[in-house]
Amino acid sequence: MQIGFIFLNKDTQSIKSGGKMSDFTKTALIIIDVQNDFCPNGALAVPNGDEVVNPLNKLAEKFSNSNGKVIATADWHPADHVSFAESHKEKKIGDIIDLPDVKGQILWVKHCVQGTKGADFHENLNLNPIHLIIRKGFRKNLDSYSAFFENDCKTTTGLDAFLKGIGITTIFLGGLATDYCVFYSAMDAISLGYKTIIVKDAVRGVNYPEGSVEKAIKIMQDSNILLQNSEEIL
Ligand code: VGL
Ligand code: ZN
Numbered sequence: 671m672q673i674g675f676i677f678l679n680k681d682t683q684s685i686k687s688g689g690k691m692s693d694f695t696k697t698a699l700i701i702i703d704v705q706n707d708f709c710p711n712g713a714l715a716v717p718n719g720d721e722v723v724n725p726l727n728k729l730a731e732k733f734s735n736s737n738g739k740v741i742a743t744a745d746w747h748p749a750d751h752v753s754f755a756e757s758h759k760e761k762k763i764g765d766i767i768d769l770p771d772v773k774g775q776i777l778w779v780k781h782c783v784q785g786t787k788g789a790d791f792h793e794n795l796n797l798n799p800i801h802l803i804i805r806k807g808f809r810k811n812l813d814s815y816s817a818f819f820e821n822d823c824k825t826t827t828g829l830d831a832f833l834k835g836i837g838i839t840t841i842f843l844g845g846l847a848t849d850y851c852v853f854y855s856a857m858d859a860i861s862l863g864y865k866t867i868i869v870k871d872a873v874r875g876v877n878y879p880e881g882s883v884e885k886a887i888k889i890m891q892d893s894n895i896l897l898q899n900s901e902e903i904l
Contacts, residue, residue: 691903694738698838700817700859701726701742702845702852704795707781707788708745709846714781716847716874720792725872725900726844727796732904734799739838741829742797743817745782745851746789746805753813754780764878771822775813784808804829816854818862830862840865842903844872849882856895867896869903 691697704726706712709719730740747753755763755777765777782789791797804827806814814820818829833841841864843856852873859866868890875883891897 692736694733694736696837697733697840697842698739698741698833699726699729699733699842699844700855701730701740701795701800702817702843702855703743703745703782703847704792704845705744705782705788706790706792709792712781713779713788714876716876719846719874720794722845722872722874723792723794725869727794728904729842729844729869729872729900730796730799733842734801739801739833739836740799741802741804741817741833742791742795742800743804743806743827743845743851743855744789744791745814746784746808747782748808748810749780749783750810751780751783751807751813752811753778753807756780769811771824772813775821782807802832815851816858817851818855818858833864838864840867842867842869842898844869844900846874848873848875849878849886850876853886853890856890857893860893860895865896866894867898867903870897870899872900 704722707714708716733740750757753775755761755765761777763777763779767775767777769775804817806820806827812820812822812825817827819826841859843852845852856866856868877883
């Protein structure tokens with residue numbers, strides 16, 4: 671399309687300046703579960719979980735100002751959710767149970783209950799650049815780690831249709847936790863055909879069971895998921 675002297679090309683590719691992206695068209699930042707219960711003093715605290723806030727705020731502002739999209743997810747459970755140990759008789763935190771549609775559901779401490787302080791985003795996370803918030807895990811009998819599919823691997827959150835609908839092809843992921851919600855979101859993203867990048871300094875893990883962060887990173891790398899520091903992206 672030609673308007674005056676300006677040639678507008680809708681498909682303008684990322685303009686590289688000094689190796690860094692300056693146009694984030696077709697690119698989305700997905701901020702996974704940066705909620706109080708996953709931060710220090712929260713019910714299911716991820717060690718140093720709050721350290722993801724600063725790099726994510728910087729990235730979100732950059733993406734939002736450079737034609738990118740910013741999406742945040744929130745774990746959003748009813749008080750009697752199936753993933754809570756206390757919802758089951760004679761079960762304890764860390765036990766693993768089989769559900770009709772989910773084999774190997776881990777039982778967690780009660781966390782991110784709808785409408786509670788623990789389910790709120792961390793108070794320093796800047797919500798202004800966020801274009802869309804996806805809530806997940808709100809069905810009593812189904813847990814959801816991934817931003818794309820709940821743990822039955824078929825109930826969709828709608829995120830894939832949204833991203834494809836606005837032409838997103840590349841996804842950067844940060845947030846909590848590296849070995850659960852970030853991991854499953856990244857694995858779904860790559861299999862749904864997105865170029866997928868984990869922002870190394872903008873993720874932290876639960877590391878339960880011990881070694882699960884290392885294992886998750888290895889599987890992601892073996893699946894063509896890239897790891898990059900926020901400084902390289904900004
Ligand atoms: C998460 C465990 C249970 C996460 C959510 O956000 O990684 N982990 N629910
Ligand atoms: Zn949860």
